Every structure is written in C-alpha cells, then in structure tokens.
Amino acid sequence: MKDLVETISIDPDFVERCVLELASFGAVEETGVSRTVYSPEWIGATRCFGQWCADAGLAVRHDAVGNVWGRLEGSQGGKAIVSGSHIDSQTPGGRYDGALGAISAFIAIKALKEQFGTPLRTLEAVAFCEEESSRFPNANFWGSRAISGRIRDEDLTEVRAFSGESIEEAMREAGLDPLRFREARRDDIAAFIELHIEQGPILEQAGLPVAIVDAITGIRHYHASVRGAANHAGAFPMEIRRDPMAGFAEIASGVIDTAHRLGRPAVTTVGRVLVSPNFPGIIPGQVDFTVDARHPDPVARRRLYAMHEGLMLEVAARRGLDIDWNVMIDHEPTLSDPQLLGHLAKAAASQKVPVMTMASGAAHDAQQMAAITKVAMIFVRSRDGRSHTPEEFSSVEDMVSGIKVLAAALHGLAYR
Amino acid sequence: MKDLVETISIDPDFVERCVLELASFGAVEETGVSRTVYSPEWIGATRCFGQWCADAGLAVRHDAVGNVWGRLEGSQGGKAIVSGSHIDSQTPGGRYDGALGAISAFIAIKALKEQFGTPLRTLEAVAFCEEESSRFPNANFWGSRAISGRIRDEDLTEVRAFSGESIEEAMREAGLDPLRFREARRDDIAAFIELHIEQGPILEQAGLPVAIVDAITGIRHYHASVRGAANHAGAFPMEIRRDPMAGFAEIASGVIDTAHRLGRPAVTTVGRVLVSPNFPGIIPGQVDFTVDARHPDPVARRRLYAMHEGLMLEVAARRGLDIDWNVMIDHEPTLSDPQLLGHLAKAAASQKVPVMTMASGAAHDAQQMAAITKVAMIFVRSRDGRSHTPEEFSSVEDMVSGIKVLAAALHGLAYR
Numbered sequence: 001m002k003d004l005v006e007t008i009s010i011d012p013d014f015v016e017r018c019v020l021e022l023a024s025f026g027a028v029e030e031t032g033v034s035r036t037v038y039s040p041e042w043i044g045a046t047r048c049f050g051q052w053c054a055d056a057g058l059a060v061r062h063d064a065v066g067n068v069w070g071r072l073e074g075s076q077g078g079k080a081i082v083s084g085s086h087i088d089s090q091t092p093g094g095r096y097d098g099a100l101g102a103i104s105a106f107i108a109i110k111a112l113k114e115q116f117g118t119p120l121r122t123l124e125a126v127a128f129c130e131e132e133s134s135r136f137p138n139a140n141f142w143g144s145r146a147i148s149g150r151i152r153d154e155d156l157t158e159v160r161a162f163s164g165e166s167i168e169e170a171m172r173e174a175g176l177d178p179l180r181f182r183e184a185r186r187d188d189i190a191a192f193i194e195l196h197i198e199q200g201p202i203l204e205q206a207g208l209p210v211a212i213v214d215a216i217t218g219i220r221h222y223h224a225s226v227r228g229a230a231n232h233a234g235a236f237p238m239e240i241r242r243d244p245m246a247g248f249a250e251i252a253s254g255v256i257d258t259a260h261r262l263g264r265p266a267v268t269t270v271g272r273v274l275v276s277p278n279f280p281g282i283i284p285g286q287v288d289f290t291v292d293a294r295h296p297d298p299v300a301r302r303r304l305y306a307m308h309e310g311l312m313l314e315v316a317a318r319r320g321l322d323i324d325w326n327v328m329i330d331h332e333p334t335l336s337d338p339q340l341l342g343h344l345a346k347a348a349a350s351q352k353v354p355v356m357t358m359a360s361g362a363a364h365d366a367q368q369m370a371a372i373t374k375v376a377m378i379f380v381r382s383r384d385g386r387s388h389t390p391e392e393f394s395s396v397e398d399m400v401s402g403i404k405v406l407a408a409a410l411h412g413l414a415y416r
Numbered sequence: 417m418k419d420l421v422e423t424i425s426i427d428p429d430f431v432e433r434c435v436l437e438l439a440s441f442g443a444v445e446e447t448g449v450s451r452t453v454y455s456p457e458w459i460g461a462t463r464c465f466g467q468w469c470a471d472a473g474l475a476v477r478h479d480a481v482g483n484v485w486g487r488l489e490g491s492q493g494g495k496a497i498v499s500g501s502h503i504d505s506q507t508p509g510g511r512y513d514g515a516l517g518a519i520s521a522f523i524a525i526k527a528l529k530e531q532f533g534t535p536l537r538t539l540e541a542v543a544f545c546e547e548e549s550s551r552f553p554n555a556n557f558w559g560s561r562a563i564s565g566r567i568r569d570e571d572l573t574e575v576r577a578f579s580g581e582s583i584e585e586a587m588r589e590a591g592l593d594p595l596r597f598r599e600a601r602r603d604d605i606a607a608f609i610e611l612h613i614e615q616g617p618i619l620e621q622a623g624l625p626v627a628i629v630d631a632i633t634g635i636r637h638y639h640a641s642v643r644g645a646a647n648h649a650g651a652f653p654m655e656i657r658r659d660p661m662a663g664f665a666e667i668a669s670g671v672i673d674t675a676h677r678l679g680r681p682a683v684t685t686v687g688r689v690l691v692s693p694n695f696p697g698i699i700p701g702q703v704d705f706t707v708d709a710r711h712p713d714p715v716a717r718r719r720l721y722a723m724h725e726g727l728m729l730e731v732a733a734r735r736g737l738d739i740d741w742n743v744m745i746d747h748e749p750t751l752s753d754p755q756l757l758g759h760l761a762k763a764a765a766s767q768k769v770p771v772m773t774m775a776s777g778a779a780h781d782a783q784q785m786a787a788i789t790k791v792a793m794i795f796v797r798s799r800d801g802r803s804h805t806p807e808e809f810s811s812v813e814d815m816v817s818g819i820k821v822l823a824a825a826l827h828g829l830a831y832r
C-alpha cells in the first residue's frame with residue numbers, strides 16, 4: 001500500500017535515557033518528579049530539552065512564555081506539523097505525565113530526520129511550559145493558552161501561586177519578560193498531535209499498548225454549597241434538623257450513582273468537601289463540595305449535567321436546605337480531527353502496533369491547541385492506570401510503540 | 417399537702433443582673449461570651465461568683481482545681497445537697513450555657529436562706545471550672561472529674577490546649593497548684609441537681625418553660641476512616657473505582673436515616689469530614705469522618721450502635737473499600753435518681769411551673785457527679801433551641817421558673 005511507510009526504528013535505550021535525564025530535574029526520591037513552571041528545576045528541564053533538540057540538528061527556540069520548540073524545516077515551507085506535551089509536573093508527580101509527550105515528539109522528529117532526511121513540510125517538537133496548575137491553580141494551560149492566543153492581560157496578575165506570587169513575578173524571576181506573552185501566539189500550525197500516558201486503566205484491561213484518542217471529554221466542575229442550621233448534635237431531634245450533611249451525602253451518592261448507571265464514558269467525582277464548623281458534636285451548618293462531571297459526547301454531557309443539577313435541587317428542596325453552585329470549569333468536548341485519526345490508524349497499522357480507540361477522560365493541552373489547528377492524541381498504557389504520583393509507570397516497550405505510531409503519523413503528514 | 421412549700425419568691429431583676437454581670441467576664445460583642453478555663457476572664461468570673469456567695473452569707477471556698485463553692489451549713493450537718501453547673505464557655509458561646517446553672521444554684525440557696533433561714537441539711541452552690549473542652553479538647557469535665565476523683569496524674573500533662581500548653585501549666589498561671597488536684601475530691605455529697613439550658617427546641621415546641629431530666633443520653637463518637645484508591649477523576653471508569661467518597665456518602669446517609677427511622681430520642685450526627693487529597697479532579701483516597709450517636713436507653717443504644725457498625729462494614733465490603741474506626745468517646749447513659757425526680761416533680765407542682773420530662777441529648781457535669789452521688793437535672797427553655805453561640809437566649813420568666821423549681825426541690829431536700 002502506498003500509504004504505508006517502512007518500519008521506523010526507535011531505540012528503546014535512548015527513550016529510557018531521555019525519560020531518566022528529564023526526570024532528574026526536580027527528582028523526588030526514587031521515581032517522583034516535582035517540577036513546577038518557572039522553578040529552577042523547570043528551567044533546567046527546558047534547557048535540557050533545548051539542548052537535545054540542538055544536538056539533533058533542530059532549530060531551538062524558547063518562546064515568550066517559556067515553551068521550548070525544536071524545528072525541522074520542511075523543503076516546501078508552509079505551516080508546521082507539531083507534536084509535544086507539557087514539561088511541568090504535579091508536586092510530586094511521576095516521570096511520564098506530560099514529559100513523555102515532549103520526549104516522544106523530539107525522538108520521533110529526530111528519528112524521521114535521521115531515517116528519512118528533510119521533510120516536505122516543517123515538523124516541530126514542543127515542550128509546553130505549564131499544564132498541571134500545580135503552582136498556579138488557575139494557570140489553566142498557560143503554555144498552550146499562550147500559543148492559541150487565549151491569555152488575557154489581566155491573567156498576568158490574576159494568575160497567582162498557592163504561595164501568593166503572581167505568574168508575572170514568577171516569569172520575571174525565570175528571566176522572561178511577561179509583557180511579551182503575545183509573541184508566543186502561533187497562527188502557522190497545520191496540525192497538532194499530542195502523545196500522553198493514558199492515566200487510566202482501560203488499555204491495561206484491554207491488553208493493548210497504545211490508544212488513538214478520538215475525543216477529549218467535556219468537563220464541568222460545580223462548586224456547590226448546601227446550607228442548613230448548625231445545632232447541638234445531642235439536643236436536636238432528627239425530624240426537625242436541617243442537616244446539610246444529610247443533604248450532601250444523598251447528593252454525593254446520587255451523582256456518583258447517576259454516572260455509574262449511565263456507564264462508560266460518563267464519570268462523576270466528588271473530590272473535595274469542606275464542612276463547617278466540622279466538629280463531631282455539632283450538626284454542620286454548611287457543606288461545600290465539588291462535583292466533577294465528564295462526558296465526551298456533547299448531547300450526553302448536557303443530559304448528565306441536567307441530571308446532576310436536578311438531583312441537587314430536588315434533595316435540597318425536599319430537606320429544607322439552601323443550595324447554590326458556581327460552575328468553575330466548563331470545557332466543551334474536543335473532537336479529534338477525522339483526517340488525523342486516519343493518519344494515526346494507518347500509522348499504527350504500518351508499525352504493527354495494536355491499538356484501540358478511546359476518549360480521553362482527562363484534559364490536555366490539545367484542547368487549547370484545537371482553537372488554532374486540528375488535533376488528535378495518542379495514549380500510552382499506564383501501569384495500574386496511575387498518574388499524578390511517583391508510582392506512575394509506562395514500560396519502555398509501550399513508549400516505543402507509542403513513539404512509532406507518532407513518528408509514522410508525522411511521516412505521513414510531512415513527508416508525502 | 418405536707419410536701420408542698422409556700423411559693424418561693426425569686427426576683428426577676430436580680431436574676432437578670434446576675435446573668436449580665438457574669439457575662440461581662442469574657443464578653444464578645446453584644447451577647448457573646450468567650451471564657452475558657454484558667455483564662456483571666458475566667459478568674460474574673462470565679463471571683464465574681466465567690467463575691468456573690470460571700471455577700472449572701474455563704475461560706476466561700478475555691479478548691480484545688482478552681483471550682484468555686486458557696487456553702488450554707490445545715491443545723492444537722494451531714495452530707496451536702498449541691499447544685500450548680502460550669503462557668504466556662506465556648507469561644508464564643510452565649511450567656512446561659514453553664515453560667516445559668518451556677519447562677520441559679522446561688523440564687524436558689526440565697527433565696528432559701530432569706531425566706532426560710534438555716535436548713536437542716538447543708539446546701540452548696542458550685543461553679544465548676546471546666547466543662548466545654550473549649551481550651552483543652554480532652555479536658556473532659558475537668559471540674560466535676562476532680563470532684564468525683566476521676567482525674568489521673570498523667571492528665572496534668574496529657575491534657576493539652578489547642579495552643580499547646582498543658583493544663584498543669586495553665587493551672588499554675590492561674591495561681592493554682594496542679595499537684596494538689598486530689599484535694600478537690602468530695603465524698604460528702606448527698607445529692608446533685610444541675611440546672612441547665614435545654615440547648616434544643618423540645619420545650620419551645622411543647623410550649624413549656626421547664627423540663628425535668630430523667631436521663632442523660634449515652635454518647636458514642638466513632639472516628640472512622642474509609643480508604644480506597646485515589647485516581648484521576650477523568651481517566652478511571654466508574655465501575656472499576658474504589659471511591660471512598662461513594663462509600664462515605666452511603667454510610668453518612670445510612671446512619672442518619674437509621675436514627676431518624678428509630679425516632680426520638682435516638683440521634684446520629686456526621687459532623688466532621690476530612691477528605692484526602694481533597695481536590696476536585698481526583699477521586700479521593702481516603703475519607704475520615706465522625707459518627708456521633710446518642711440514646712439514653714441502654715438497650716436501644718446498643719442496638720443503634722450495632723446498626724451503625726453493621727452498615728459501615730457492609731458498605732465498605734460491598735464497595736471493596738477498607739474501613740476502620742476508633743471509639744473516641746463512649747459515655748454510658750446516666751439515669752436520674754427516682755427520688756430526686758420525685759422531689760423535682762413536687763417542686764414544680766408547688767411552684768405552679770408546668771413541666772415535661774425529657775432526656776438530655778447533651779453531656780453534662782451531672783454525669784461525672786453521678787459517680788459519687790445521686791443526680792438529676794432541670795432544663796430551661798432555649799429560644800430556637802440554640803446553644804454554643806452568642807445567639808443563645810432564655811427569657812427571664814423561664815429562668816425564674818427554673819430557679820423556683822430548683823429552690824423548691826432544694827427546700828424539700830434540706831428543710832424537712
């Protein structure tokens with residue numbers, strides 16, 4: 001078949017060396033990494049990535065917000081085909097979340113250059129500066145937002161770290177001029193493919209190394225507050241209480257059961273609860289909680305949210321409680337580009353990598369990139385589905401399989 | 417009838433003046449009081465109480481742990497008939513919780529002395545130093561424990577304030593010699609009657625000013641921990657999660673519903689919840705929570721606890737979660753002495769105060785005193801059932817009614 005390329009050779013030892021070298025910046029104990037954006041460890045990692053690209057003969061550029069680009073110019077010029085992921089981590093996270101996507105993009109382009117020479121169309125590997133919100137809770141994809149032109153002036157001061165400093169201050173400390181953030185904007189990208197660890201157990205359960213991601217789920221975060229009357233735990237008979245804990249517990253059970261009943265890929269999580277006053281012997285006056293609800297299908301998503309909202313209102317009304325909520329995050333699903341999905345499927349077949357198709361339940365930089373170009377993603381199997389922990393692990397064999405699929409897809413896009 | 421005494425006269429203005437004067441020590445804004453044991457405000461209040469007693473011709477004694485006693489010697493000597501309550505408060509609490517019981521004992525004995533002269537048997541009013549655990553979370557009725565001989569040597573250093581100091585250090589700062597705590601022990605008390613605000617809405621709903629308390633409820637505090645597997649809120653399908661929040665919510669709903677279904681006087685409260693890691697986008701790994709369950713009937717109480725424990729085990733097992741708990745507080749119910757109940761009923765009838773009988777859902781010093789003497793309690797109506805807040809309020813009329821019942825009962829016990 002004309003579309004198939006020769007097997008692309010990826011050196012497992014080199015992949016492992018790159019993972020370990022990048023993980024040395026911000027290393028925590030045996031396998032952990034704590035590398036927040038604009039920290040000294042992060043600066044070290046961006047220099048390392050830049051040096052790799054330079055050594056491979058790619059043109060290196062550190063942009064205005066600290067994204068690092070390695071560029072292999074195509075003979076025909078035009079818009080660039082880009083791959084990459086973020087280089088920051090949770091505190092601590094592991095070696096693979098984000099980092100593997102930046103490493104894979106670099107290794108794939110280096111391999112294509114070595115094995116196939118100069119491409120027709122330009123290829124770029126990118127290490128995004130920030131995705132985890134692990135230093136700035138509202139940074140919200142700082143790197144890919146800069147590239148897609150979604151950062152506002154006021155974000156420079158309003159994006160604040162857990163420890164208080166603004167992202168503007170942090171950028172200056174890292175040697176960047178925050179006022180130039182607009183220069184990171186790109187309008188010359190033809191396609192973006194992000195490789196990432198799965199962060200879930202679906203590939204492991206299916207016995208497959210790699211998935212092609214056809215959608216990134218829609219996410220909504222409700223920050224809800226249910227209020228009753230705080231009173232003495234002993235002196236108030238049950239039937240006249242207005243106990244927000246009773247209401248909260250029924251709501252939490254209900255929203256979790258709703259997603260369970262709807263089945264994959266619907267998920268709903270109650271991850272955060274704050275009780276006031278939070279004493280054993282006092283009926284609470286208020287319970288604040290979050291509901292994280294996700295579905296990649298735009299219609300099913302709206303139905304899931306409507307069920308959750310209906311339940312919250314019904315329980316509160318029936319129990320004589322006050323309830324309100326704010327929607328703090330509300331990301332529409334991002335559908336992968338059908339052409340890119342086709343390239344990925346052919347690439348997997350050409351490299352003899354068995355794959356499945358799934359939606360991503362997690363958010364990714366690709367969602368931001370979708371504002372300026374067509375996107376798709378590749379997932380690599382995660383052991384036990386773990387992520388955001390030093391325990392996260394993907395085998396070298398699986399990483400090589402993922403990188404082969406990526407490289408073959410980039411070959412299909414840039415070399416013919 | 418021989419048992420009836422003349423109406424005892426209690427001056428409403430004097431009651432109100434005493435409440436306001438004692439509330440001035442540690443006053444917070446309009447109606448709040450913040451007066452923790454051994455604080456300067458507390459020292460002021462104990463001196464005030466002692467001065468009142470001295471002015472009324474009672475023999476005043478500050479004991480080894482700071483309880484204040486006002487004694488009216490009976491002509492026949494023998495064991496003393498004691499009334500009182502605690503003089504410390506929540507931070508902030510109101511003017512009535514505890515304070516009203518000490519004030520009422522003083523006013524009742526002063527009135528009896530003025531209106532009936534020297535009693536046959538000795539009467540004493542007591543202001544206990546500590547009941548609220550508002551400075552030392554494990555003080556656990558410090559005043560009445562000292563009197564009943566339930567303080568251990570190690571408590572002097574193991575009872576520690578929220579701010580770190582030991583109760584031994586606090587006692588020294590208040591001018592007391594902590595090593596003499598055993599001198600506060602009493603074995604010469606014939607009966608103890610505690611007047612207290614209800615702290616609940618039952619009297620208000622019944623339209624009555626005063627209740628006679630036939631039991632203090634049994635209380636158990638479970639500190640439970642349910643553990644599953646923390647994972648990414650998006651990438652883990654519902655049906656393979658081990659989500660401790662789902663288990664906790666089902667347990668909280670279940671234990672609350674169980675007490676509700678059993679009906680008065682069973683109560684169960686989930687007042688404290690701590691989630692780990694407590695982020696919106698992460699399935700929790702652990703939920704710690706308390707279950708406060710109370711019943712004044714020894715048999716029904718055991719059944720309530722068995723139902724709660726059975727539910728916790730069943731939910732955890734069914735959901736593949738780990739659960740364990742510690743019982744941090746476990747007070748047996750305290751039954752009021754039938755003879756004292758009879759005295760109180762006659763006293764209420766003689767003073768034409770309409771009363772009902774109820775169990776106390778809250779813990780009280782009377783439980784500790786029950787270890788060394790027979791006990792009973794009187795409740796005074798609380799507006800909206802509120803307590804442990806500056807908003808707590810009892811009307812002067814209701815307080816006078818309660819004090820009349822107390823005074824008439826003390827008359828019955830000490831004058832005939």
